[in-house]
């Protein structure tokens with residue numbers, strides 16, 4: 001494991017840190033600034049911020065220059081993740097496009113797709129969402145039923161997706177569609193790139209317990225999609241999806257560590273506000289969270305070292321996902337314990353600003369589901385890392 005960065009990487013850190021200091025207004029660091037704003041307005045503000053970040057040369061850090069990226073090292077990407085979290089910069093609004101679709105297009109897209117998709121995504125002119133899950137197909141993705149029937153040079157698509165993050169804000173969706181009628185399981189699927197504003201495509205928000213609705217359902221009713229808007233070739237959707245998911249699972253965990261380290265400090269500060277820092281049980285819990293966080297930090301550096309050496313992360317990525325997601329949940333369970341019964345109130349302690357933290361605690365319940373549930377990840381670790389029988 002290499003815990004150091006090169007002089008060039010440290011130079012990049014200094015430049016980025018200075019730019020963030022000048023461009024992230026202090027009020028953005030406050031959770032209440034974001035939670036008080038209507039969801040759509042917050043989305044637009046984050047979109048605009050990312051455009052400015054692109055203009056300043058801080059987008060696509062490790063992307064090749066030919067695609068408008070900075071051509072940086074994996075270490076620079078990790079520094080970017082650390083510094084943006086440290087500065088309290090907003091999360092990207094285009095995570096699914098930037099982290100998963102873009103590298104897939106770079107690897108297997110046609111020249112037209114590379115030209116038309118990557119630049120506009122980097123400038124945040126086009127926001128993408130991911131249409132994989134369906135009401136009857138989540139962990140068992142190959143059970144998907146949304147179908148596309150060929151009509152001339154277009155597919156006519158019918159079906160439904162669910163849990164689609166950013167469904168109501170996205171401009172486009174990369175969706176898995178069964179384009180060979182009657183095909184089963186992994187065969188006969190294509191990944192179609194569909195305009196969310198086209199006829200026959202409707203997104204409906206799903207409101208959650210926290211009041212937020214950042215995901216929703218997408219309905220296709222005779223939506224027409226050009227055959228040319230298929231990524232990775234007609235009928236090759238399963239292997240395209242596996243390639244795309246390999247980028248998701250290749251995340252090092254550094255961004256999660258840095259975000260959670262800040263959240264830990266917030267929770268300690270809240271304990272102080274409540275006069276609970278002397279509580280022996282809470283102190284033990286907080287110490288345990290700190291140990292989990294530091295273990296995650298070293299795991300993240302280990303993964304980053306593997307990426308820098310060009311090693312295949314393989315099934316070990318499931319270990320990282322399990323580690324960061326459970327650390328996140330444990331952290332926010334400690335916050336819930338701190339609040340006690342007030343954790344369930346709509347407005348706990350009117351004199352304090354806990355609503356946004358409470359929402360983060362609710363959100364933490366989802367992290368062991370999306371991106372592959374913990375049960376599914378443990379199966380992968382058991383079979384492919386430990387070599388246990390199926």
Ligand SMILES: Cc1cc2nc3c(=O)[nH]c(=O)nc-3n(C[C@H](O)[C@H](O)[C@H](O)COP(=O)(O)OP(=O)(O)OC[C@H]3O[C@@H](n4cnc5c(N)ncnc54)[C@H](O)[C@@H]3O)c2cc1C
Nearest residue numbers: 130131132133138139140163164165366369370371373375
């Ligand atoms: C916040 C959030 C955002 C999401 N965003 C998106 C998105 O943008 N796009 C998208 O396509 N999807 C998205 N998803 C969907 C997500 O990928 C699915 O929820 C996930 O794959 C699980 O599928 P499911 O909900 O149908 O549960 P199921 O697959 O029905 O699982 C139900 C339970 O059974 C367990 N289980 C299932 N199979 C096995 C097995 N073989 N062995 C052991 N246990 C098993 C699961 O772990 C789980 O506990 C999102 C989900 C959430 C919560």
